[in-house]
Amino acid sequence: MLTAIIVMACIAVVLGAILGFASIKFKVEGNPIVNQIDALLPQTQCGQCGYPGCRPYAEAVASGEATPNLCIPGGPGAGQAIADLVGVAYEPPGGDSAEPAPKAVAFIEEKACIGCTACIKACPVDAIIGTTKQVHTIISSVCTGCGLCEPACPVEECIIMEPVPTDISTWKWKYPTYEVKEVKKVA
């Protein structure tokens, strides 16, 4: 009887020590699912989902507070991937928001710019250069096309969202398709 208790106690101590060590050594900082969701989002930081950026939205989805179908630039592709990841059914968002807008970058009309820095404060990725009473400009290679600078600008027709044209370097091959031939009925 006593031996059994001692043996069980020893096993409990050893296993406890292993578990204790593992909980310190392999401690996971934060919720890893948030990082995984964040990696699936397009990182435009546009806030169209109702959250202030991609990471806050990822946190909201991870906690079950938000549904995976709110990301508009990511479209159904990102939505489906997130839904698969968190294990919920994907429902397409209603209304006309279902279709992601064509990729665009912001452009500042320099004649109209008054140098107010309002857009610089609004830009989530620091893609706008300029300072007070100096003309601002956009680094188009960094701009995510979120459009947050457009409403922030107090001047009309200063910031324009210009669609990115397809050129030779960004052109893609199409899915092979065939012409459908009409087969005439033999009388």
Next chain:
Amino acid sequence: MRTLHTFHGGIHPPEHKAESNAQPIVQAPVSKRLTVSLRQHMGTPAKPLVQVGDKVLKGQMIGEPAGFLSAAVHAPTSGTVIAVEPMAVPHPSGLPDLCVEIEADGEDRWIDHAPIDYQTAPTQAVLDHIRNCGVVGLGGAVFPTHIKLGVQGQLDTLVINAAECEPWITSDDRLMRERADEIVQGIEILQHLLQPKATLVGIEDNKPEAVSAMKQAAAGKAIEILAVPTLYPTGGEKQLIKILTGKEVPSGGRPYQIGVVCTNVATVYTVHRAVNHGEPMISRVVTITGNVKQPGNFEARIGTPLDDLLALAGGALPDTNRYIMGGPMMGMPLPDSGYHVQKGSNCFIAASDALFPPEPAAMPCTRCTHCAEACPVGLRPYELQWFIRGKNFDKARTYNVFDCIECGCCSYVCSSNIPLVQYFRYAKSELMERDREKRAAEMARQRSELKQQRLEREKAEKAAKLAAAAAAKSESPEEKAAKQAAIAAAVERAKAKKAEGDAAPEAPAETIKEEA
């Protein structure tokens, strides 16, 4: 005697070389207008150096290399720049691209140019010279040559690719027959730069005249001329290396990783012209064949209109309804003749439905696996095709779709006429687009995080500043007492001064002034 190896698969389509390989290369006259594209090489397009109205000389640099993976572009003749704008270029998209159009003045006057003594000049100077001469790989991939020749480390083998395995094309064949000595001089430059242990020239055995001409020119030199069996795609870089050395380039790798550099024979000739004569790449040998009256080879300036070359070949026959730049297997279809000679245009084929019957409609895959037997890379095209049709691109990547060289063997042997290569091109460009988007998203995420951190830091700094200012305002009781004592002392002093002043009212004005 060197033993030759074999690669997996391969096909033997009708050669059609006899149409154009009998006549010597004809010098094409300089056209009135030349349209030079600024994207004639793999990598970043050249940056234009000229504006509309500028006078240019033959061989003048009109586009400078922009970045590491780029090459220079030169004026093919002397004349006036009449346009720098997007124009039609041979590209599968059909989209226009930036070109420089030059109106020839008929003088064909050279700019000052000088050869470089490659044996005494430092290696980097020779490479820079080749870069500034705009030399790129002329086999079709147009990879900037100076990068290939600048590889570091010990090289086992220098492979000169003279296989010319695509049907119809004979430009390298004619070049070797007629200018073998100059090609050998070019090989010697490459040997000096790369110091390979062996130099092998691979020529398909359907070109016996070229083999004997090259053997004669290379006699007594450390260059081995090897006739390799005719089998498409022997001229693929990795396939030719496998045949000649038995070594396989790793998946996704480059030949230099296994100690091999492979260069096309026409490129070697261009390196010779650039180094030993100082001439930049402004012309090349082009085969004009197919549905034309007198097929042949022409040495044409870069930017020569295709129409002018067709006229030299007796004109396209009436039933011609499209053109192909390159060979029928890997070439690029062109809807009409409104295009110009590029550095990579080794051949233009006038095509008709009689010569190249349109593909019948595709039927479902029967899993006959002929495509896998023919694939020179050892892929399984039938499986890849299913993944791609199911939009399962990640799976296509795992099954090495990026190793596909787009040679077209699988489509050629497919008993169901499935356009397999088109599926692979589609999958590759979708995957590349995804990778691009991923990189952009990663950058945006980092920048957004950095901005958040900056805002928080600024907020903290502001709070600290405010706290410091508030601390300065509120004083401790000792400080208050000290201040009050100081004020009292000052009042005392003033009183004392007043008393003194009352005693001596007529103090001299100068003293007061000085004190003030």
